[in-house]
Amino acid sequence: MSRLSLSDTDKQARDWFASTTESLGCTVTVDSMGNQFAIRPGLKDGAPTVAGSHLDTQPTGGRYDGILGVTAGIEMLRTLHENDIITTFPVGVVNWTNEEGARFPISMVSSGVWAGEIALNHAHDLKEVGSGTATMKSELQRIGYLGEVPCSHEAIPLAAHFELHIEQGPILEAEARKIGIVQGVQAYKWFTVSVRGADCHTGTTSFSHRADALLAASKMIIYSHRAAARKGALASTGILTLKPGSTNTVPGTVDFSLDIRSPENDIVAQVEQDCRTAFASIAAGHNIDDLNKDFIPSSKSCTVDWKQDTYSPATKFAPECISCVEEAAVSIFGDKTDALTKPMTSGAGHDSVYTSKRVPTTMIFVPSRDGVSHNPVEFTKPEDCALGAQVLMQSVLRYDRRRAEGKV
């Protein structure tokens, strides 16, 4: 499905969110980034404990990524409403704007503004990708979702943030587990690595006279994989371009992306440093890690340069939130909890990364079929969605009770 942020279909989803949550006894506040906060009163005043996620999707996205976290939050509100349950403090559901970064090219931009990590004007001025000229602000105005309340954690305080989300990876399914108890979000750094050699003719240039940028890049890609594997980290190349691009010309120019991830900032830094050292040696023609096995030495060498594109340090979620999820899981799974749940680190970024900078936060994962996401075939079984929604509601209610007991 396709529901790009602040499109006409996103407006329809937002209208539905507002009318549905209002019918369940909530007051809906819209802030200056279009974030929607549906809050249900408690016995006492105070910042609400919320379930939050997003309703926007990738251009060819799935029906679960983000959407499950919001709809499960609404299901929580319905359960409270239909059973006349009054929490001690307010609870609610948040729909964060443009989490995907697919239409306006900063992901999690509106939780980032709320957390004070991204400037409002910068976010408002973001232009839509492609050939259009709309900005976030112009589209917020156009669809009637430019709220008057400032988008900030001070103007709209929250007590805690719980986010139910599909795993977007294969681990829970592969291990036949139902709930991922998320401990944090891994750190990642993105680089563009540029290798420069010399174009030459494939037929007339012996191996001993080549500076083959693609051969060097191939060794670097394999090395980065080994370096990450040795540290329990991830390293991946998703983009590779070369020039000039002809079957009978050895490429003198290769640029490739390098994405390094680990739950620990230090590990990302170590893998980066390992690769920086090794890539320089590989470019110079040295036999790093026996990758040059059976190679003929060349009198020519390549150079390599790195450009850092993004750095997102590791996020550690709040122990007091994680323990609520753990208790919720035990209440549902009993003595099968260890078999059916797993402490996990999120590989991808989410709005919870930003909320965790201001309020206690954690996430709950449910299985993704084949680990597929950002794709229309994305799928999570209805019974797994239901389990996730149960854990979400219980976690929110447990957190509210702990606040009532003065424990958090």
Next chain:
Amino acid sequence: MSRLSLSDTDKQARDWFASTTESLGCTVTVDSMGNQFAIRPGLKDGAPTVAGSHLDTQPTGGRYDGILGVTAGIEMLRTLHENDIITTFPVGVVNWTNEEGARFPISMVSSGVWAGEIALNHAHDLKEVGSGTATMKSELQRIGYLGEVPCSHEAIPLAAHFELHIEQGPILEAEARKIGIVQGVQAYKWFTVSVRGADCHTGTTSFSHRADALLAASKMIIYSHRAAARKGALASTGILTLKPGSTNTVPGTVDFSLDIRSPENDIVAQVEQDCRTAFASIAAGHNIDDLNKDFIPSSKSCTVDWKQDTYSPATKFAPECISCVEEAAVSIFGDKTDALTKPMTSGAGHDSVYTSKRVPTTMIFVPSRDGVSHNPVEFTKPEDCALGAQVLMQSVLRYDRRRAEGKV
């Protein structure tokens, strides 16, 4: 420089070729592949003895590759014209279309059609590489070079074909020689290798759940280099494309070119077979040649498919043409001929490979600085170009005289 075949700049060069040779007393025929035959009459009718090469270049090519052979041929025409020399039979110059195969991905395609080795329709239907939709035929029509004369050795017979070309390798320069007397051309095969894995999120997919097509392709590229080095052959990858092409998505689709060369057909076949076996194992995830050192085994694997794009067996040139070149060299170098010339095998394919299938053919090499070609820094000294042009003209005139004497 960049003069891709059938581009606007190629049209300019073609227009210049036609007007220049016409001003030197030639009649220019354009065939259905856009090949230009500039023919100067002789005393008698008959098939012309020609100097032939090409005016198109690689995307970032040099100013000598192909171009020297055509411009030296025009210089021969100018010398004959200005000195009122009448040959016994016609002589001429040929500009072959798309020799490089850089824009339309079969090299020497138009001499191949002329020789009856490539079907006209297949050549006409070749699509330009990259994202464009133009075909050879549509571009021939667009620039006005779709000739009405059939492209064939029967419709446009030649008596012999001499091609002056830069060496594109380092040997003549390294040995301080001036003329390479080319005996033949090494064998080569071109393939497109397609690796298919599965797109997945770089942050959420562990190494043990990936089918990373780029990682597999990197191993294949390194393996092909090793396999060729072990046999004294060459293997090179000049094109690599991947999908979907996003920093945080592991590519599920990679296609790359593989160019295998050796003076011996058997060696090319052996390297190909070695790579076919190894690539299949690499795709399946096996640890071929210890390339998987420190890898984490994956439960998923890739597939690999090969498409053969070109096969050019080893070519042996005509002794009666080679002896004309030898005699031309002696007439210029005298008793220094042995020191300043060298019998050589061409590492690259040339239009002469195809002409040699139908008419006596040979080639003349001149030195390339640093052996560099397919690069803007490609350079041959003016005096070396002049020596090559002298040998070319003398070879053509000697061949014409031998025909007049009934010796060939």
